[in-house]
Amino acid sequence: MTIKNHKKQRAFLKWAGGKYNLIEKITQLLPKRAETLVEPFVGAGSVFLNTQYKNYVLNDINPDLIGLYRHLQLQPENLISECAKLYQSKFNNADAYYSIRTEFNQETDTFRRAVIFTYLNRHGYNGLCRYNLSGQYNVPFGRYVKPYFPEAEMYFFAEKAQNASFTQIDFQTCMQHAPKGAVIYCDPPYVSLSETANFTQYSRAGFAFHDQQRLAHTAAELALKGTNTVLISNHDTPISRKLYHNANIRSTKVSRVISQKVENRRAVKEVLALYKVGSIHQSTKPV
Template sequence: MNKKNRAFLKWAGGKFSLTEQINQRLPKGRRLIEPFVGAASVFLNSDFDEYLLNDINPDLIEMYKIIKRKPKQFIIDAKYYFQDKFNDETTYYELRAEFNASDDFYKRSLLFLYMNRHGYNGLCRYNQSGGFNVPFGRYKKPYFPEKELLFFAEKAKKATFTCKSYQKLFQHLRDDDVIYCDPPYVPLSKSASFTCYASCGFTLEDQANLAQLARESKCCVLLSNHDTPVTQALYHDAQCDQVLVSRTISSKSSTRLPAAEIFALFSAG
């Protein structure tokens, strides 16, 4: 694919800069399964006949389903929140509270995109009660990603979206499936881990369980993670190689130093 396609979401840990390296390592197959789809950069920049895109975050998945079903209406309604009057700290916190109090998936989807573009540094974070708690971002003029939304909606015709645990994605696989896993990364240090992307954490036990599922899978599984002694031990029997990437989560650009990431490919068992 010549032209790279950006996700319509800002996303800490997004894979836009690594899509070429990921595509080089993904085996051939008919369907790509992503248990941790996030902002969907790999989906947007790969070429499979079918996609099964999953995430544990129901706000993310419901929004994707809505955009697939009625993209033009979603764009019209979402654009409303990108007027200058909404780029205000007080208004942001009022709308964040409205989001947390609402059980209407369509309303939550509109505000999810609004908060993603107006909140701090592309973070998606919830407190222990399940409330979205990312602070206001103070951007001069947040970008409304209309063309990115339209591209996503068109390509989403090839995709099925699910909100399940990662374990369930490994239970009903076809021989021509390929799996790409981009789980919450093993922290580089105790202070490096930012709180919860969804309303539950991803523990070291989960990291080990995911590696075991990949090892036992009937399909090829490619995993990304930080390159640490922990991940080297977890992926010891996979085909592994390392890449250096820039960090994007740190608030100070001077501390966004390159970090080593590991790709681990488990061949079909």
């Protein structure tokens, strides 16, 4: 399953909480004999890009993200060619950025939104993806000298995506419809490290504590029934450990890639909670 003797692949999107730096530790815990990997929170897809399963089910509640992936899967050359047009110096300034961002918020064509989404991701502040309560993309201009155009990374994603199906449904529905025997990797919006660090607006709908409970409960149920092994990433907090009380928990440190303050970009503890078929306690009641 895990890629061996292959170059480690970066995602073509910047993404808060991306798993590039944790790939080795994650893949060590994923079952190697499964044919299918299901990701209910695919994000930028670093785990997808750095594993070798026969099939993938990649899900996210963000319609712009899934729309982009579907277009890249079906018409990579056309999409990448259109994206390249926006990586010119004349579009790398605040006036151009905010004009294109306004266009994005008014655009209804999914292909054009996919093109602009990649531009906003690489030209916006700190690679954030954020919407306001009205569903408007509101990340400010990033002021980069020369944003990198990830052409090679996009082509790699497109080629690998030929073995993937993309869905945009609730994570619990995605997990419950996973093929029997498939391994499920979950990278949800994280439990807050503090009361002020509660950013969860990666999509137009937030991710409340009740959703964290639903995730832990669903993972435990699937493993207990013998249907699927589930691995979940999250911050290592007392709340996380209570949520995952009947999982095999491993703690690790990872550098924080995206933070508003440079001084906060430090190593933080994360947990990898493994709900393995055949090794789950009977108590599955959520916290």
